[in-house]
Structure formats: C-alpha cells, structure tokens
Amino acid sequence: MKREIIITEDGSSSLFVESIQEHFHSRFGAIQEAIHIFIENGLLYVLPKLNGKISILEVGFGTGLNCFLTLIRPEIQSYTLEYEGIELYPLNEKEFTSLNYPELLGQEYKPLFSQMHQTIWEIPQKINDQIILTKKCLSFTEVCFDSPQFDLVYFDPFSPDKQPEMWTQERFEMLYKAMNPGAVLLTYCTKGIVKRALKAAGFQIEKLPGPIGKREILRATK
Numbered sequence: 182m183k184r185e186i187i188i189t190e191d192g193s194s195s196l197f198v199e200s201i202q203e204h205f206h207s208r209f210g211a212i213q214e215a216i217h218i219f220i221e222n223g224l225l226y227v228l229p230k231l232n233g234k235i236s237i238l239e240v241g242f243g244t245g246l247n248c249f250l251t252l253i254r255p256e257i258q259s260y261t262l263e264y265e266g267i268e269l270y271p272l273n274e275k276e277f278t279s280l281n282y283p284e285l286l287g288q289e290y291k292p293l294f295s296q297m298h299q300t301i302w303e304i305p306q307k308i309n310d311q312i313i314l315t316k317k318c319l320s321f322t323e324v325c326f327d328s329p330q331f332d333l334v335y336f337d338p339f340s341p342d343k344q345p346e347m348w349t350q351e352r353f354e355m356l357y358k359a360m361n362p363g364a365v366l367l368t369y370c371t372k373g374i375v376k377r378a379l380k381a382a383g384f385q386i387e388k389l390p391g392p393i394g395k396r397e398i399l400r401a402t403k
C-alpha cells in the first residue's frame with residue numbers, strides 16, 4: 182500500500198493513501214481529532230467506571246497515534262492496561278520514524294513511541310509493569326473473539342465507502358460479543374448505514390459533537 186506522509190492543520194503528521202484517496206486522519210488535525218474522539222469521548226468516559234483494569238481494542242492500528250495518546254495519559258497510571266491493535270498493513274520503519282507525534286506531545290515520550298512500533302507482532306509485549314501491548318497483523322474481517330474482554334473499542338478503519346466489509350452488522354455483532362457489558366465503541370463515522378448496523382448488532386448509540394471540521398461522531402454502548 183503506497184502511502185505518503187502529510188502534515189495536517191494542527192501541525193501533526195498523518196498518512197495519505199493514494200490508491201484509495203483516503204487520509205488516515207482528519208486534515209484539520211490528526212492529534213486534535215484523535216484526542217477528541219478516542220481519548221476524551223472514549224478513554225476518559227470509561228475509565229471512572231472501571232476498577233483498576235482496562236482492556237482496549239483498536240481496529241486499524243496504523244500510525245499508533247491512538248495507542249500512543251492512551252499510553253501517555255496520566256489518568257491510566259493507576260490502571261493496568263491491555264491494549265490490542267489490529268492492522269493489516271503495518272507501517273515500515275521509515276514511515277513511523279517520520280511521524281512527529283513525540284515532537285509535538287513530548288520528547289520524553291520518544292523512546293515509548295519507538296518501543297510501541299518496534300515491539301514484535303502477534304505476541305503480547307510488556308511495555309512496563311502496568312501495560313501489555315499486543316499488535317496483530319491480520320484483517321479485521323478475519324478476526325473473531327469468542328468471549329467478552331474489551332472495555333473500549335477504538336474503531337478506526339477507512340470509511341465505509343472504501344471498506345464496506347469492515348462496517349457490517351456481522352462485524353459489529355462480533356465486536357458486541359467481544360465487549361464487556363457497559364463497554365463502548367467510538368467511531369468518527371455517523372453514516373446511516375453504520376448507525377443501522379450498530380443498532381441491529383445490539384448497541385445503543387449516541388451522537389456526540391465532533392472535533393474541529395466534523396459535526397458529529399458516534400459512541401456505541403453495549
């Protein structure tokens with residue numbers, strides 16, 4: 182998959198995939214978008230409801246921005262965290278070393294950002310005493326979890342126009358089974374087809390105000 186690094190309007194980098202004409206993030210700002218959708222309306226919403234332990238699934242690990250923003254949040258210091266990222270086309274070293282997230286979020290986090298990208302795939306890796314990261318290189322369309330385990334899902338594939346197979350009722354039913362009662366799924370996409378598929382899978386959905394440049398986002402609760 183041929184991708185080029187671009188700079189979004191908040192100064193943070195992102196990727197553009199020419200063959201499908203899709204950006205990884207909003208052109209209005211990768212960091213501001215990720216913080217708004219996944220951290221403020223996802224992580225910070227569920228953390229107070231949990232008891233010292235959180236398990237997160239990300240669909241479309243990509244640049245690792247959502248994972249990185251999660252790992253550096255002071256709020257997670259008092260929790261143990263299991264983070265699982267699914268990605269079919271992992272970034273190569275040239276790509277992830279070109280991203281400016283540590284420069285913008287804190288140079289002290291640079292080793293953590295490298296560690297996050299360099300840990301091997303498929304096997305759970307201890308980031309520190311409190312965090313375990315598992316990166317799986319496979320298609321989300323092949324993923325199957327058979328028991329509830331996740332408290333939070335960052336659902337971040339390409340748009341349903343480009344990847345309809347990722348946004349089906351059947352895929353959301355699989356995620357529903359994989360989530361604990363009260364767990365939430367966040368996504369940037371509010372299309373009717375997505376809302377209908379989420380509802381049919383059993384989720385309760387809420388529309389929330391979007392980040393700069395986007396009117397609304399979705400939070401789906403089990």
Ligand SMILES: C[S@@+](CC[C@H](N)C(=O)[O-])C[C@H]1O[C@@H](n2cnc3c(N)ncnc32)[C@H](O)[C@@H]1O
Pocket residue numbers: 204205206240241242243244245246247267268269270271319320321322337338339344
């Ligand atoms: C919108 S981008 C977001 C990436 C990431 N969350 C980030 O912040 O950089 C979508 C991601 O889904 C990945 N992807 C595409 N098809 C996939 C599939 N079938 N299974 C898993 N990941 C896929 C892409 O390679 C890309 O990294």
